Amino acid sequence: MKSSHIILFSDCIPVKGINRSIICDTKNNNYFFIPNGLYDILETYNGKTIETIKEDFNHEYDEIIDEYFDFLVENKLVFFNANPNLFPKIDLQWHSPSIITNAIIDFDEIIHDYKEVIKQFEVLKCSYVQMRFFKTINLDFINKIVQYLNNEKSRIVSIDFIIPYNETFSIEALNELIAQNSRIHAVIIYNSPITKSYNPINENMGYILQVERNILNEKHCGIINTEYFYSNINLFSESQNHNSCLNRKISIDKEGNIKNCPSMPQNFGNIKDTTLEEALSHKDFKKFWNITKDQIDVCKDCEFRHICTDCRAYVEEPENHYSKPLKCGYNPYTNEWEEWSTNPLKQKAIKYYGMQDLISKK
Amino acid sequence: MVLIYSKDVDDFVNQVIDCLEVDFIRINEKEVTSIEEMDFSNDSNSYLVKNSYLSNINLENITSAWFNGGCILSDGGDYENKCYEILNDTFFLQKTIKKIGKRKVDIEFNRLDVMLEAKQQGFKIPHTLITGNKTKLKDFFDLYESKNGIIAKRILDSYLYEDDEYLYNFNLTFPITPTVLNEVPNEFAISLFQERIIADFEIRVIYVDGVFYSACIYNFDNTVIDYRTKLRNKENLRIIPFQLPAEIENKLDKIFKRFNMNYGSADLMYSKEDYYFLEINPTGQISFINNACNFYIENLLATKIKNEQ
Numbered sequence: 001m002k003s004s005h006i007i008l009f010s011d012c013i014p015v016k017g018i019n020r021s022i023i024c025d026t027k028n029n030n031y032f033f034i035p036n037g038l039y040d041i042l043e044t045y046n047g048k049t050i051e052t053i054k055e056d057f058n059h060e061y062d063e064i065i066d067e068y069f070d071f072l073v074e075n076k077l078v079f080f081n082a083n084p085n086l087f088p089k090i091d092l093q094w095h096s097p098s099i100i101t102n103a104i105i106d107f108d109e110i111i112h113d114y115k116e117v118i119k120q121f122e123v124l125k126c127s128y129v130q131m132r133f134f135k136t137i138n139l140d141f142i143n144k145i146v147q148y149l150n151n152e153k154s155r156i157v158s159i160d161f162i163i164p165y166n167e168t169f170s171i172e173a174l175n176e177l178i179a180q181n182s183r184i185h186a187v188i189i190y191n192s193p194i195t196k197s198y199n200p201i202n203e204n205m206g207y208i209l210q211v212e213r214n215i216l217n218e219k220h221c222g223i224i225n226t227e228y229f230y231s232n233i234n235l236f237s238e239s240q241n242h243n244s245c246l247n248r249k250i251s252i253d254k255e256g257n258i259k260n261c262p263s264m265p266q267n268f269g270n271i272k273d274t275t276l277e278e279a280l281s282h283k284d285f286k287k288f289w290n291i292t293k294d295q296i297d298v299c300k301d302c303e304f305r306h307i308c309t310d311c312r313a314y315v316e317e318p319e320n321h322y323s324k325p326l327k328c329g330y331n332p333y334t335n336e337w338e339e340w341s342t343n344p345l346k347q348k349a350i351k352y353y354g355m356q357d358l359i360s361k362k
Numbered sequence: 363m364v365l366i367y368s369k370d371v372d373d374f375v376n377q378v379i380d381c382l383e384v385d386f387i388r389i390n391e392k393e394v395t396s397i398e399e400m401d402f403s404n405d406s407n408s409y410l411v412k413n414s415y416l417s418n419i420n421l422e423n424i425t426s427a428w429f430n431g432g433c434i435l436s437d438g439g440d441y442e443n444k445c446y447e448i449l450n451d452t453f454f455l456q457k458t459i460k461k462i463g464k465r466k467v468d469i470e471f472n473r474l475d476v477m478l479e480a481k482q483q484g485f486k487i488p489h490t491l492i493t494g495n496k497t498k499l500k501d502f503f504d505l506y507e508s509k510n511g512i513i514a515k516r517i518l519d520s521y522l523y524e525d526d527e528y529l530y531n532f533n534l535t536f537p538i539t540p541t542v543l544n545e546v547p548n549e550f551a552i553s554l555f556q557e558r559i560i561a562d563f564e565i566r567v568i569y570v571d572g573v574f575y576s577a578c579i580y581n582f583d584n585t586v587i588d589y590r591t592k593l594r595n596k597e598n599l600r601i602i603p604f605q606l607p608a609e610i611e612n613k614l615d616k617i618f619k620r621f622n623m624n625y626g627s628a629d630l631m632y633s634k635e636d637y638y639f640l641e642i643n644p645t646g647q648i649s650f651i652n653n654a655c656n657f658y659i660e661n662l663l664a665t666k667i668k669n670e671q
C-alpha cells in the first residue's frame with residue numbers, strides 16, 4: 001500500500017504560518033500542527049510516492065520523511081491510491097442566498113419590538129440569530145419569542161440566548177422549554193455560581209452552558225482563543241474572501257441602533273424609524289465585510305487565519321482597519337499564547353475603548 | 363411559478379428554494395394540499411390548489427417542476443389521497459414544461475433492469491444470484507466463501523414489507539453468514555444475493571440534467587458493508603470530491619437516459635482500478651455529499667428550474 005501514491009484527503013487543508021503550519025480537518029472540526037517543511041512537501045509532492053520524495057531529497061531525510069507520513073496516516077489525513085488525478089482539490093467557493101446570514105440583538109433596559117425585527121429578518125433570509133440580555137429576564141420572555149417564531153413558521157433555524165444567571169429559574173424548566181423548541185441552539189447563562197455544560201437536548205441543538213464569567217455589556221465580546229476556532233468547510237471557504245466575523249452580519253444594539261456589530265461605533269439608524277434594509281443600503285455598512293485575515297497585520301502570518309473568527313471592533317491600533325484583534329494573545333512569530341489584557345503594548349488601545357474596568361474585574 | 367414535490371424534511375430542497383427567487387409551490391408528504399377545482403373547458407384549463415401557506419394557486423401556470431420524492435396529501439382518507447395522486451400525476455404528465463426528476467410512478471425500472479443495462483454499457487457488476495432456494499444459495503455461498511463472502515439486498519425499492527406479524531425493513535444490505543444460512547428455510551421469498559466486493563472506496567454520483575458531481579466515500583473501517591447504515595457514525599468516513607473519467611460519465615449518462623432520468627444519483631464501487639456499478643436512484647440524500655464537498659449543487663438546480671428550458 002505504502003508504495004503507492006500518497007494523497008492528502010482534500011477536506012484536510014494545509015495552512016502555512018510564518019513558523020509552523022496546520023492541517024485543517026474541515027470534516028471533524030479539528031486541526032493538526034505540522035512543521036513548515038512538511039507543508040512544503042505536501043504542496044509539491046501530493047499525489048507522488050514516498051519513494052519519489054525520498055529520492056528527491058537524495059535520501060538524506062528518509063527517517064524524517066517516514067516520520068511525517070506515519071503521522072499523517074495515523075491521523076487519517078492521507079490515503080494511498082495509484083491514480084491521484086481522480087482526486088481534485090475541494091473548491092473553496094462560498095455563496096449564500098441570504099442577504100444577511102446572521103444577526104445579533106442586544107437587550108438591556110429597552111425591550112425592542114422583536115416581532116418587527118424578526119419580520120425583517122425573513123426578507124433578508126437570515127437564519128441564525130443570537131439574542132444577548134444584559135439585564136435579568138424570565139423564561140416566559142424567551143418562550144414568547146420562540147412561540148412567535150413557531151407561529152410565524154419563521155425561517156430562523158437556530159437561535160442562541162445569552163442571559164444572566166437568576167436564582168428564580170431552574171435548569172429543569174429551561175430543559176423543558178428547549179426540548180419543545182428545536183430552534184433553540186444554545187442558552188448561555190453567565191454570572192452563574194458554577195461553570196458547567198450540559199449535553200445537547202435535541203441532536204446538535206439545545207446546548208445549555210453555565211459560565212461564571214460576567215457579561216455586563218457588548219465590550220465583553222471579541223475574545224480570540226482556541227475555544228472559538230472552528231474548522232469547517234463553510235467558515236474556511238468564507239474566510240478566503242470575507243471577514244470571518246462581520247460578513248453578512250447585522251446587529252441591533254441595546255439602544256436599538258442598527259450596526260454591523262454592536263461593539264462598533266458607527267450606527268446606521270434606529271429600528272424605531274429605520275428598516276434594516278435601509279441601514280444596509282448605506283455605503284459604509286459593508287465596509288468590513290471583505291477584509292480577510294490575509295490582509296490583517298500579524299494574522300496574515302498566522303497558521304490559524306482560516307479557522308479563527310475575527311474582530312474588527314476592538315483592534316490593537318484603533319485607527320487602523322487592518323490592525324490585529326486587540327483581544328488575541330497569540331503570537332505567530334513565537335507560537336506562544338499570552339494574556340492579552342496585561343500586554344503593555346495593548347494598554348493604549350484598552351484605554352481607548354474604555355475597557356480598564358472590565359479587565360480589573362476579572 | 364415553480365412546482366416542487368418533496369419529502370417533508372429535506373435540507374437540499376430548502377437550499378434550492380433559498381436560491382430560487384421566483385414563486386414556487388411545494389407539495390409535501392405530510393402537509394395537506396387541497397385541490398379546490400380542476401376546470402377544463404373548450405377554451406381554457408385551470409387547476410386551483412391551496413395549502414396552509416398559499417391559496418388559489420393555479421397550477422395551470424406553473425412553468426417548471428422538480429420532482430424529488432414526496433406525494434400529495436388530501437385532508438380526506440386513503441381513497442381521496444389516491445384520487446389526488448392520480449389527478450395530479452395525470453395533470454403534470456400532459457404538461458410540456460421543464461421537469462427535473464420524475465414522479466415515483468413514472469419510474470419504470472427495477473434493480474435487475476438497471477444492473478443489466480449497466481453491464482450492457484460495459485460496467486463491471488458484482489456476481490448476482492436471485493433465488494428463493496436454499497440449495498442454490500448454499501452453492502453460491504460456497505463459491506465465495508474463500509473470497510469475500512456474499513451479501514443480501516432488497517429487490518424492490520419499497521423498503522418496507524408488512525405481514526400480519528411483522529414489519530420488514532429491507533433497506534439494509536447485510537452479509538450472509540453461516541448462521542444466517544443455517545436459519546434460512548429450504549424455500550424462501552425470492553431474494554437477491556451478491557458477491558461481496560471489497561472496494562478501495564465507494565463513489566456517489568449526483569446527476570443533474572447532464573451535469574455530474576461525484577464524491578469518493580472513503581471508509582477506514584472495511585468491515586462495514588453498506589455505508590448508508592453507518593451514516594450516523596461518520597468518524598470512519600471521509601467524503602471528498604472525485605473526478606470520474608469521461609468514459610465512465612458517458613456510460614452513466616447513457617444509463618440515466620435509457621431510463622429517462624434527468625436527475626438522480628448512482629452508486630459505484632472502485633476496486634483495483636475497476637468501476638463496479640451498484641445502483642441508481644431517482645431521489646436520494648444529496649445534502650451530505652453536497653455540503654461535504656462544497657459543491658453548491660443547489661445553485662445549478664435553482665438555475666435549471668428557473669430557466670425553464
Ligand code: SF4
Nearest residue numbers: 299302305308328330
Ligand atoms: S493572530 Fe489573528 S488569526 Fe492568529 S489567532 Fe490571533 S486573531 Fe486569530
